[in-house]
Amino acid sequence: MTTNDQDRLIQLELTFDNLVWLRAFLKEEISAAETDRERVYSMRTTLAIRAAKKALEHEHEMMTKIHAAIDKTINIVDAHESLKRQIAAMTPPVA
Numbered sequence: 001m002t003t004n005d006q007d008r009l010i011q012l013e014l015t016f017d018n019l020v021w022l023r024a025f026l027k028e029e030i031s032a033a034e035t036d037r038e039r040v041y042s043m044r045t046t047l048a049i050r051a052a053k054k055a056l057e058h059e060h061e062m063m064t065k066i067h068a069a070i071d072k073t074i075n076i077v078d079a080h081e082s083l084k085r086q087i088a089a090m091t092p093p094v095a
Contacts, residue, residue, distance in 0.1 A: 016077060019070060026067040033060040 014022070037056045043049045 016074075019074060023067060023070045023074060026063050026070065030060060030063045030067060033063065 033056055037053065037060065040049050040052045040056065043052060
C-alpha cells in the first residue's frame with residue numbers, strides 16, 4: 001500500500017458476524033469470477049474475449065484484495081479475543 005492509498009483509507013464499522021459473512025460472500029464471488037473467466041473463451045470474437053477477460057481479472061483482483069484484508073482483520077480479532085479469554089482465565093476473581 002502506498003502513502004497515497006493510506007491517505008484515502010476510510011474506516012468502516014461492521015459487526016464481527018457481518019464481517020465474517022462478507023468474507024464468505026467474497027470467497028464465493030471470487031470462485032464465481034474464476035469460473036466466469038474460464039467461460040470467456042466461449043465468446044464469439046477476440047475483442048469480446050479480451051474485454052470480458054480484462055474486466056473479470058480486475059474484478060477478481062479487487063475481490064481477492066478486499067477478501068485478504070477482511071481475513072487479516074478477522075484473524076486479528078480472533079487472536080485478540082483468544083488472549084482476552086486466556087487473561088480472564090488466569091486472573092483471580094475479585095473478592
